[in-house]
Amino acid sequence: MPQNATETATTTHLNRRQRLILAGRHLFAEKGYSAAGVREIAAEAGVSIGLIRTHFGSKAGLREEIDRQVISQIEDLCSRASEHLGTEALDLLVEDAVEWVERERDALLYVRAALMEKTPGSQALLRQLLEIMRRFVALNRERGLLQDDVDEDWAATFLVIDFLGPAVLEPFSEAEFGMSMYHREMVKRRSAFMNRVVTRGFMKS
Amino acid sequence: MPQNATETATTTHLNRRQRLILAGRHLFAEKGYSAAGVREIAAEAGVSIGLIRTHFGSKAGLREEIDRQVISQIEDLCSRASEHLGTEALDLLVEDAVEWVERERDALLYVRAALMEKTPGSQALLRQLLEIMRRFVALNRERGLLQDDVDEDWAATFLVIDFLGPAVLEPFSEAEFGMSMYHREMVKRRSAFMNRVVTRGFMKS
DNA sequence: TCGTATACGATACGATCGTATACAAGGGCA
């Protein structure tokens, strides 16, 4: 039943399916997979429960589809930054990430929630982040932008943690810092600090 | 009904109550609050479901009690490190944390899970961590161990993220790194890397 | 225009959820 006559069958299909994905992503991110019910998701999407079964087979199938879409977004997000080098690339990644978070806040919070529950999707997501950061570190070493005797594995892990950290803190950010971790002002300060840390540190030896 | 005649009423009480707390902590950490059922918790503790109501009023009450105990443990953990200065204190914190994780692995994973769900308990926990790191940074500044023009708020946040990061990655660690994040070898490398980062960074400017 | 496949909604089903109730055993005290 198209909502208006101009919609074709195909767009209606995609719309309902996509509405379910967006609603699921939002509620999984907000309350966690277990706490978010299929009725709630269907209600938020404005469709009936049965559609989840039709399109995704089950609640778990819906999650898998959401995982695919979000992982794809992260790939796009990081591909641009990985073409650059040095702290400039990190700045670029932060910049893109901020733009992405403003546009798709639910996707970020979904990543956060997914990492909390150990699923094949979250494992894939983390592996991908690690891979990206490892390539970044290796590339910088080849170009001589790395200091001597750096533990490259840990450098990559460090970058992953630094990327995920703000997302983990985000739900508490308003209460603790008075604004989102991805607020312009916050990002500017964080970016400046991290830039300094990776090049000079902040403590005397 | 004591399980054996040598147990007094009091120790039986404490044992059953504490067994519920330990089982709840374990299952909340493993599957998340929503996915862990009261029957499952009671079964793991080896008591009947009704005891949760008797001792904690409800499932939520049980969580609050677990929160209190875990927060108290974190307090103890950090109090020793906060009496020291410089990178030495960080090493000390890492050392204590490792010993604590080996002893109370569930507690760490519970912290991780609690941070994923935004509850009063998790908010309190994060606030406490931030407070500890802020004091640490301020103390180091007073003693002249901080470099000039450091954004102290972000330095504290950075330390919190660095403290929580390994816990967040822990469930994936075996698959990605072949060992726990808190394995001796892992800790040694991480400690060395972080020590270097906070004093010199790892990239050329 | 008819036939068929698909999209969709309404509703029913069985399982499991957290909680409430009923009741038993034992300790402390009058």
Added chain:
DNA sequence: TGCCCTTGTATACGATCGTATCGTATACGA
């Protein structure tokens, strides 16, 4: 001894969970 409070188990209750089923509406090819 009689009473009460605590600790504890067993079980029942209503709600909600995810899923299955079925009827119908729509789209599209012959």
